[in-house]
Amino acid sequence: MSTSAKPFDDKFGSVSKNYKNFRPTYSDELFSIIDDFCAKDKRDLAIDIGCGSGQATVRLSEYFKKVIGYEPSEGQIQHAEPAKNVEYKVSTAEKIDLPNESVDLITVAQAAHWFNLPVFYDETKRLLKNDGSLIIWSYGLMNITNNDAAQKIHQNHYYKTIGNQYWAPERKYIDDEYRDIKPTYENTTRKTISLPKKMSINDFVGYYSSWSGYANYLKKGNPDVLPSIKQTLLDAYNTTDEDSKIIDCYFPVYMILSKKN
Template identity: 35%
Template sequence: MKDNFSKQATEYSKYRPQYPDEMIDYLISFVKNKGVALDVATGNGQVAHKLSRFFETVYAIDISQNQLDNAIPGKNIIYKVSQAENTFFKNQQFDLITVAQAIHWFDFDSFYKEIYRILKRDGIFAVLGYGLFSTNVDSDKILRNFYHNTIGPYWDTERKYLDENYKTIPFPFDEIVTKGFENHLIWTFEELIGYLETWSATQHYISKNNKNPIDLIYDDLKVSWQKNDKKVTFPLLLRIGKLK
């Protein structure tokens, strides 16, 4: 698994959008027992924190200690550094395992082998994520050019799985058909820029060119943002399955 987010862990914690409670409640409705859950590649712990309202114990793992240092605390949440593909958990330990906005970084074969080892036979496995957001028409033009052209060459190849709405990832489970969700937000200009800063391609661009690509669009985007609708819509991605 790649670690693209340790450097900007604080910004990641502050600016990454949350998953709406409606989506989490829907996911939980498929889980029979609410004993122990695991959130893989938990990042800032936002999903683990939401799960902690339902489960007796929630484990949350990530390869980045910096991410875990910025994670949301909870009395029944246990944060640990661990690879997704090689964990320290017991066989058939979990009633629910989630991975949000991260599965595209994993070695699929090794990860799924681990899921089959540590998920209970009647447990639920869920992949969550979100695609490229949309906003007002003027700002969208600037942002899509930035996404596809300015930093387009700097995206890791794994990003394609998100662009394809996780429909093309391997999914060796008995899949449950799910309904669709969207996340609707109102962002300040600071929140918009902060989110763009968390993109791995933005950071790759900075590392290679010693300058921030957001500077290229900053002024035009600010004017556009100030005079237009500031609503932001994320298409949410959800796949749920059981062991075969």
């Protein structure tokens, strides 16, 4: 078994601005679960690994004295959201530049499926203090709840236009609800929550533009289909208003909460 990081293939650097603008923001419910799970007397340092442009990193700073976001994509880091007690570093997940037993919480949001997981789990055990927490989560494919025609357009784009030929194989972890992400901690629990969201048609199409699978689809020389998808969504909602938040949808969020004993 490999004991090193996977060679880094930056799938998001080219779409980092779209990633920041159009990806969902995490709910108060999710951070309440994190707050309840973590020891109240261990709030000095949290690290967010695979932090992207900081969607979760900044929120963690409300609960911890210091937060460091680690991200291998320089493009993502360049668009990361600043905060006074947050620092960002370019780094892989499998080798973090911190001392043994120095971290109270490690989070991974929408990124663990890219890691060399056995090596990563060993690194988290090195980094965490006793009673420290490792919390991993991922959101699955969104579902549109207020328009059946729009939901069919959405599913067709995901499963047929992009499909297995353009999604990286690691995407299967998400489609399988992170059941095969199994941290090597005895104290591990799982939760599934729902992340509701209202989106405009412009934002919805912008979300598509942030997909690594769509970036790969374009890289292979395929035509940009987002303008035509945008028009079919406008037709499905019988509107010309592309900026009104008329799409009701939700993301299922799969959480894995582990404690170092």
